[in-house]
Amino acid sequence: MxxxxxxxxxxxxxxxxxxxxxxxxxxxxxxxxxxxxxxxxxxxxxxxxxxxxxxxxxxxxxxxxxxxEESNDLPVSVTIAQGLPKGDKMELVLQKGTELGASAFIPFQAARSIVKWDGKKAEKKQSRYRKIVKEASEQSHRSSIPEVHPLMSVKQLLAASEAYDVKIFAYEDEARSSNYQSLSGILSNAEAGQKIIACIGPEGGYTIEEVNAFKQHGFQTVRLGPRILRTETAPLYLLAGISYHFEELGC
Amino acid sequence: MxxxxxxxxxxxxxxxxxxxxxxxxxxxxxxxxxxxxxxxxxxxxxxxxxxxxxxxxxxxxxxxxxxxEESNDLPVSVTIAQGLPKGDKMELVLQKGTELGASAFIPFQAARSIVKWDGKKAEKKQSRYRKIVKEASEQSHRSSIPEVHPLMSVKQLLAASEAYDVKIFAYEDEARSSNYQSLSGILSNAEAGQKIIACIGPEGGYTIEEVNAFKQHGFQTVRLGPRILRTETAPLYLLAGISYHFEELGC
CATH class of the missing domain: 2.40.240.20 (Hypothetical PUA domain-like; domain 1)
Structure with missing residues (x-):
């Protein structure tokens, strides 16, 4: 129906x-x-x-x-903060991320984001993004529509992250070493009802200043499997992994 | 590098x-x-x-x-059999599916596939698809390139499925009831080195004849989370779930 x-x-x-x-x-x-x-x-x-x-x-x-009587929302609330990617990749993240259960999206202007938004473009984009998540919510029979926040700077993102219980960021360089926190370890410690924020860098990744700022604000690095994922694939892996953990494995 | x-x-x-x-x-x-x-x-x-x-x-x-000395292939071999979807969705499945670790892809002509391929188009498509998986393999640092099989009929697909250890198909109607096999149950019984084939229907889903044929050939229905996924999102959820299970949780 x-x-x-x-x-x-x-x-x-x-x-x-x-x-x-x-x-x-x-x-x-x-x-x-x-x-x-x-x-x-x-x-x-x-x-x-x-x-x-x-x-x-x-x-x-x-x-x-x-x-x-229905609820098919994830038992944890997941906000995807996505460093502005090139082309129409943000739209893919919004559509697929909504299907996969995200609660909210924060586009942010990372140092290595090639795309820059000015005031008018940001407004137009946000209105289009809200339409995408509404349609994807309807199509995937979600009982709520994810929120799309206005574009943030890294500074604004870090301030906003204070409201979250679990803060993670996907950092490829560290994930390839053995010095990473496993996603399963983080999820095993998370409880139903908690708010998770996950930051995904743009195509060029984070600058070292951004990495240090995330760490100083209590963000943990996660690995999203051993293969290198494109910026728009990373949030989809993360959301599917969270769904599998809580909704299919019942951990 | x-x-x-x-x-x-x-x-x-x-x-x-x-x-x-x-x-x-x-x-x-x-x-x-x-x-x-x-x-x-x-x-x-x-x-x-x-x-x-x-x-x-x-x-x-x-x-x-x-x-x-490297191997970042999934410990199980996963073949995604995708009922021909509309537009360029097959390309998305190939690119993202390669990033997420698929071993092979089988495009198949489902009863409700709106797209039909003739001989010449099939050849051209396959050559383009092979290019997509090669590039995605390079980009995601995979140590092997997934195979792209030629277009199959459902009959050919069922015959090919005999070579697999674990056979699953995503069937939305059954997944919404309580009469489904959980993905975690199936994966918990799978062993490293085994071959899994997962069939995903086109936009309109399977016909009842197709569902019965899959069941007769030993396919099990799986649920991919409680939300309804688009045909091109289903294989991505499945592959991320398998990666999370074997590579992150270490089940």
Whole structure:
């Protein structure tokens, strides 16, 4: 059943009003009619099976049939802080990272990020990124939409990291030595409900200043398997590993 | 250090001759010179640190300095059989799947694959796919290049699956019920050196006939976490989970 995330003003008692892109998707892309069923999710993470009662040029109206008891969010909250990568790789991280259960994303301007965002571009990008995670949440039947934070500097990222219980960063050079903390060791010490932040460097990796700053702020280096992963593959490995650990192995 | 996979005819005692795209990459893209070092890997999975001795318009010649003792292949061999997906998603599976340690890929024509390949297209695609896995192997410092099999029918795939020790398929409908085999259960019974084949359906999933045929041929259904993954994300979750299980948890 198709899922739609409906903003707060779309809910009225047992009635759901759907407008904009979602209305278009229901009416034109899915070509649904009155009587068809969809799942509507609220910003608070509640979901209901709803029956479409009317489709007009401006709005789809649906009635709540039953509330669903479901939660397929990871038992730990994982924020992916991604050093701005080249091209459209950030979009891949957002889409796949959402499917794999990330709670939030922080794009950050690393010293070796080749891409630079100015004010207007940052705004446009963020709006596009929010659309990507919304659609990926709907498609993967998540009960919540990950947050996409505005672009941060490394300094802002370090300040924001104070709110997290577990802080890790993927640092290839150290991971190739034997001087790394294993991901499984870190996850074994993490508890359900805790907040994890994982920082992934851009294509060129971190500068030594960044590495030292992360360490000074309590970040631990992790290895993500013995092979070298591209910047956009690293968060996907990390999220799949966390899912496997908590949701499949039941550690 | 940059890595290049050199075909058998490029090796002559302690001398390596590099031609074609790799020569271009060394001379023009990396702008290397005589005296620079590279890693050359043989088709058998042996790698050597080599010093460039000469760069001409047709060939780079390098001398083996020392053989490397390395293996970063997964302890189990994993073949990803992917029902032909839409657009360029197969390329994503090949590139990221190689980074994540797959041993081989089998594209197959599933009943619900929207894309169809004819003879000429299949040949062109396979040549492009081999290039993608070669480049991804070099980039992720793998000691071997995954094999890309020619396009198979489901019938051919089932016949080929006889050569594998562990046979799994990701089947969303069953995975959402409680009637699934957990990936961790399957991996806990797998031993180093065994061959695993994992079949991933196309966007529309499998037909019931395909599901029955897989089951009759000894395939087990697996769940890949509780969220619904896109067809191109499923193999990445699976490979990361296998890597985490064997290489990070050390199960």
């Amino acid at each position: 198709q899922r739609y995330f409906i903003p707060p003003n779309g809910w009225q008692e047992k009635q759901v009003m759907i407008t904009g892109d979602d209305r278009h998707h229901i009416a034109r892309v899915m070509r649904m009619n009155a009587g068809d069923s969809i799942i509507c999710s609220s910003p608070e993470g509640m979901s209901a099976e709803c029956e479409i009662v009317e489709i007009t040029e401006h709005q789809v109206t649906a009635h709540v049939q039953r509330w669903l | 940059q890595r290049y996979f050199i075909p058998p005819n490029g090796w002559q005692e302690k001398q390596v001759m590099i031609t074609g795209d790799d020569r271009h990459h060394i001379a023009r893209v990396m702008r290397m010179n005589a005296g620079d070092s590279i890693i050359c890997s043989s088709p058998e999975g042996m790698s050597a640190e080599c010093e460039i001795v000469e760069i001409t318009e047709h060939q780079v010649t390098a001398h083996v300095q020392r053989w490397l």
